[in-house]
Amino acid sequence: MARLQDQVAEGRLTLDEFSERAAAAYRARTMGELADLTRDLPTSPETAPATKRWLMSVPLLAVAVVSLLALALLVGGLSAAHAMGPMVDCMGR
Structure with missing residues (x-):
């Protein structure tokens, strides 16, 4: 959730995208399902x-x-x- 919130703050996700992914994160049962939610988002080395x-x-x-x-x-x-x-x-x- 923190990573998704950071992505919203950095302008990479809209609030609608965040809401969809947050709902999916709460429904997730495995780490793989969680990883799928952020796989398309960039990771910055300073984060x-x-x-x-x-x-x-x-x-x-x-x-x-x-x-x-x-x-x-x-x-x-x-x-x-x-x-x-x-x-x-x-x-x-």
């Missing part, structure tokens, strides 16, 4: 399969999560330090 695209995004996602956690800790720490006010030692000075 990676969905699995490869997902795998390439994993490191980026990990960096984003770590960055957001570090930012949350920094903001939380600064907020806590500001809320405590000036530090007073044990002698009340």
Whole structure:
């Protein structure tokens, strides 16, 4: 389905053609039947399969999560330090 959607986005399939092929894809029972639906469509080398695209995004996602956690800790720490006010030692000075 993703490949058919990409082909519509690239202008290689009309919405009617997409609808027909999508219906056939849902009726398909074998991989061969699915392959027949896209056999006449070009494949571009820069278009990676969905699995490869997902795998390439994993490191980026990990960096984003770590960055957001570090930012949350920094903001939380600064907020806590500001809320405590000036530090007073044990002698009340």
